[in-house]
Amino acid sequence: MRTVLLKGHVFALLLVTLLAGGCQSGRRVNVIASDEICRKSVEVHLVEVNRFEKDQWEQVSMTNYWTPGNQLRQSARDYTCVVQFGQGACKQTLTPDYQIQKVWRDRNAEYLFVLADLPGTFPDLPGNADARRVRLPALDSKCWGLHQREINISIESGKVVPLTISESKNCD
Secondary structure (H helix, E strand, O other): OHHHHHHHHHHHHHHHHHHHHHOOOOOEEEEEEOHHHHOOOEEEEEEEEOOOOHHHHHHOOHHHHOOOOOHHHHHOHHHEEEEEEOOOOOEEEEOOOOHHHHHHHHOOOOEEEEEEOOOOOOOOOOHHHOOOEEEEEOOOOHHHOOOOOEEEEEEOOOOEEEOOOOOOOOOO
């Protein structure tokens, strides 16, 4: 009887451990540059923020953000993943083992901002209305669903386009 009880407790503990481990994102982010962007020097920032920072990141002027010495960009260095195009591969992948994903989890991030320093002139608009910025659910968000293991984002000459759409319509 004790053996059966002990096996039941071990099984329950294993199940809880597996489920807790499954809550970590384990998601890959593929940032894919169009042919035109791949040939140019274009920098893309992936920044995950929590709900208290969301409004600031949605409202910041993208023109100012990309200006050298911008205070917000400088202050976010420790939780920004920088992707550079124009010198190599047209597809770059952020894998789950990158240290930045642990930083984002530790910061209780709820939103992923993808910001691109696209060539050309663009009007400064708030949120996703600015072609140089896209806000998505954080990689650890339940909005992606359990089976969504890759998030694909396209960097085109005139805009940033999420190619993977979150599963839930209630995720803004």
